Amino acid sequence: MVLAGPAGSGRSTFTAVALHELRHRLGAELGMALLPCDDRTATDVRRYEQPLYEDAHVLPPALPSGSPRPLVHRMSRRAGRRERALTFVLLDTAQRWFAGGEPAEGELRSLAGADAIVLLLDPQDLTGAVPRPVGRPPTADSAQVVERVLDRLRTAGAGAPDRGRIGIPVAVAVAKLDLVAPQLPPNSPLHRRRSPGPGFDAVDRSAVDAELRALLALWQSDGIDRRLRETCADYQLFAFSALGRSPRGDAAPPGGPRPHRVEDPLLWLLHRFGLLDRAGHRR
DSSP states (O other): OEEEOOTTSOHHHHHHHHHHHHHTHHHHHHTEEEEESSHHHHHHHHHHHIIIIISOBOOOSSOSOSSOOOEEEEEEEEETTEEEEEEEEEEEOOGGGGSSSSOOHHHHHHHHTOSOEEEEEOGGGSTTTSOOOTTOOTTOOHHHHHHHHHHHHHHHTOSSOBTTBBOSOEEEEEOOHHHHGGGSOTTOTTTSOOOOSSSBOHHHHHHHHHHHHHHHHHTTOHHHHHHHHHHBSSEEEEEOBSSSSOOBTTBOOTTSOOOBSTTHHHHHHHHHTTSSOBTTOOO
16 A cells, blocks of 8 residues: 655654554454564554654654655454455655656556555645645645646556556545534534444445545535546545644644544555455455
8 A cells, every 4th residue: 555645744644643543442443453574664663653652742744764665564354263364565655756757666666566545635735625834835735746646656557447547446535634623514424433343334434435525626626536536446535633633833732642533544445455344244
């Protein structure tokens, strides 16, 4: 799985919090184990988690690791007498990959081998969502990054094409939902938490996806949805807050991360790849 998004969209924070949730709270809830496949992955995961969970500092926009290195885990889940397992690989892309210009060889190779992509949008880039911060660089634009990612995926031949469209699942998530939440109506499904349990809630997933399509239109950003529909055979829209509240400066919110729906893109992908059953259904 390749993770992409504009500068400042919170890719590193999403990585730290999502892996922490999978290893702890969600692991117990879903009956799932997530174990690093090598020492390098274990070390790199700690580099993501320690600043946020132990030192109470927000993560920098990109961790200083040079070329991006994949985090490789074995994910397993027991269903009755059977154990289902898959290799879960998360690659947090280098920002320079989608900064314009010709795609690099390493970028195309990674995208060509991807089974899925998670693409983060910053609501501060979406007209009508939340005000754009003063001084935010114009290159940090979610719509531009969506275009570049989709173009590179097509160039790389990611997945078996479906009528000329990208064949792999694409999860597109509005990050920093806490910035948007105050303007949402009280009955918005984005306020709800996912119902706990070991299954994939398809009804909730459909409601959230429909809400976000309507919001993109309200924010005059429905061109992103149209581009995805034209280019991707299998995509869904998500929204989450990895921290639960906005940090103040470099300090993490008091009490640490309180994520809201940060797991949703991953649970959808686990369902797509057969590791997570639909709620109420068993194989």
